[in-house]
Amino acid sequence: MTDTEQSTVNENTENENKEQSDLPTPGQMLLAARDEMQLTTKQVAERLRLRVQIVEDLEHDRFSKYVAGTFTRGYLRAYARLVQVDEDLLFKSYEAMNVEERPDDTMQSFSRRRREQTQDSRLMAVTYIIVAVIIGSAVIFWLQNASNDEVESNGSTVAERMLEEQDSQLQLSAEDDAGPAEITRATREPIFIDESNVERTADPVASETEAESILDEEAEREAEQAAARRAEEERQAQQARERAEAEQEAERQARTEEEEPDANVSVSELPDGELVLGFEGDCWIRIEDATGQAIAFGVKPAGHVINLEGEAPFEVTLGAPEVVNMTFRGEEIDLSGYRPGRVARIVLPQAE
Numbered sequence: 001m002t003d004t005e006q007s008t009v010n011e012n013t014e015n016e017n018k019e020q021s022d023l024p025t026p027g028q029m030l031l032a033a034r035d036e037m038q039l040t041t042k043q044v045a046e047r048l049r050l051r052v053q054i055v056e057d058l059e060h061d062r063f064s065k066y067v068a069g070t071f072t073r074g075y076l077r078a079y080a081r082l083v084q085v086d087e088d089l090l091f092k093s094y095e096a097m098n099v100e101e102r103p104d105d106t107m108q109s110f111s112r113r114r115r116e117q118t119q120d121s122r123l124m125a126v127t128y129i130i131v132a133v134i135i136g137s138a139v140i141f142w143l144q145n146a147s148n149d150e151v152e153s154n155g156s157t158v159a160e161r162m163l164e165e166q167d168s169q170l171q172l173s174a175e176d177d178a179g180p181a182e183i184t185r186a187t188r189e190p191i192f193i194d195e196s197n198v199e200r201t202a203d204p205v206a207s208e209t210e211a212e213s214i215l216d217e218e219a220e221r222e223a224e225q226a227a228a229r230r231a232e233e234e235r236q237a238q239q240a241r242e243r244a245e246a247e248q249e250a251e252r253q254a255r256t257e258e259e260e261p262d263a264n265v266s267v268s269e270l271p272d273g274e275l276v277l278g279f280e281g282d283c284w285i286r287i288e289d290a291t292g293q294a295i296a297f298g299v300k301p302a303g304h305v306i307n308l309e310g311e312a313p314f315e316v317t318l319g320a321p322e323v324v325n326m327t328f329r330g331e332e333i334d335l336s337g338y339r340p341g342r343v344a345r346i347v348l349p350q351a352e
Contacts, residue, residue, distance in 0.1 A: 023093045026076060027061040030090075033083035034059070048078050055079070061097070069100040265305060267325045267332050273307040274329060275314055275348065281323030288315045318344040 024032075034044060041059070045052045057063070058079060063072055076094060080087050265278030277285070279300045287296040289310035296308055302323070308314075318324055318335075321344035326333040328348045338344040 023089070023096065025061045025097065026090050026094045027059045029085050029093065030076075030079050030083060031059040033085045037083055039083070044079070044082065047082060048075075050075065063097075063099040072099070265303060265325060267327065270305065270325060270327050271307055272330060273327075274310070274312075275308040275316075276305070276327045277308075278305045278325040279303065279323060280325070281320060283321075283323050284319035285324075286317040290314075312349060314348045316344075316346040316348060318346070 034041075041052050041055045044050075045055045048055070054075065058075055073091070073094075076090060077087060079085075080090050265280055267278070270276045270278050275287070277296075277300075279302055281302045282299055284299045285296055286294060287308060288294050290313055291311060293310075295310050296306060300306065314328075316326075318338075320341070321335045321338040322340040324335060326335065333346070333348070335344065
């Protein structure tokens with residue numbers, strides 16, 4: 001690149017930087033446009049469905065680094081369209097402020113590598129644990145089989161040794177007899193040994209297992225009986241509670257029928273005051289004064305009368321206007337024009 005071309009590029013860059021520095025900030029553009037349209041920040045927030053604080057932050061160029069740039073650009077675009085500001089010029093000024101920062105790719109790749117290493121380490125640890133459990137189970141299984149084989153071999157050895165001793169005794173007795181002495185039935189017939197008894201006697205592990213199974217069955221049977229007793233006690237207690245609640249409800253209804261006051265509150269019975277409401281039935285209300293503060297809110301029961309003082313005008317919202325009698329500065333407010341079951345919204349004093 002020649003010196004002339006380099007100087008031309010530098011001059012263009014300086015001109016662009018100068019133009020960007022001469023541009024007003026996005027907040028200044030939005031604030032000026034809002035003042036020109038004679039709108040308040042509250043009105044702008046209501047139309048954009050944003051908080052008033054967000055609108056004020058945008059007008060004062062307070063762009064948080066903890067909010068994604070996509071949201072900030074969306075707020076700016078919506079605000080610019082509302083107050084009719086050139087979006088291209090607005091975003092050109094916004095980009096000149098260098099609010100959005102590019103993430104560090106190196107740090108992201110390093111963090112990703114660390115996460116992968118951590119996951120690999122966890123997988124290896126789980127693999128080692130599984131292998132150790134398998135080896136331990138195999139060793140225990142082998143030891144148990146070896147002990148059972150040893151017990152069975154001991155039992156068979158005892159039986160064989162007793163049979164050998166019996167045969168040797170018979171031979172000795174036969175040799176000692178001089179003549180053809182008769183061999184008694186007891187000596188002639190072999191002695192049979194119940195090997196199952198020998199095995200049970202020589203296998204203490206099996207006897208302990210049978211004893212433990214019997215104890216487990218007894219414990220389970222006792223637990224089932226205890227659970228059945230607890231269920232029966234809970235059922236009886238629940239029935240007692242239900243009977244007591246039914247008796248209390250009956251007494252309460254009886255007292256209500258005997259002591260129920262007259263819920264009708266006519267306009268003539270209302271006291272004097274700035275804003276007075278009398279209720280002939282349950283009604284939800286919300287009343288705000290000129291400061292925007294709710295001076296009355298909630299469900300008012302039948303027969304209730306409220307006398308309110310505040311700074312007019314009042315914004316009155318009634319959930320059931322057909323059960324409300326209302327006076328404003330001593331004059332009755334006609335609510336007969338509102339349909340029953342529909343919410344009524346009234347501003348007092350009413351416009352003439």
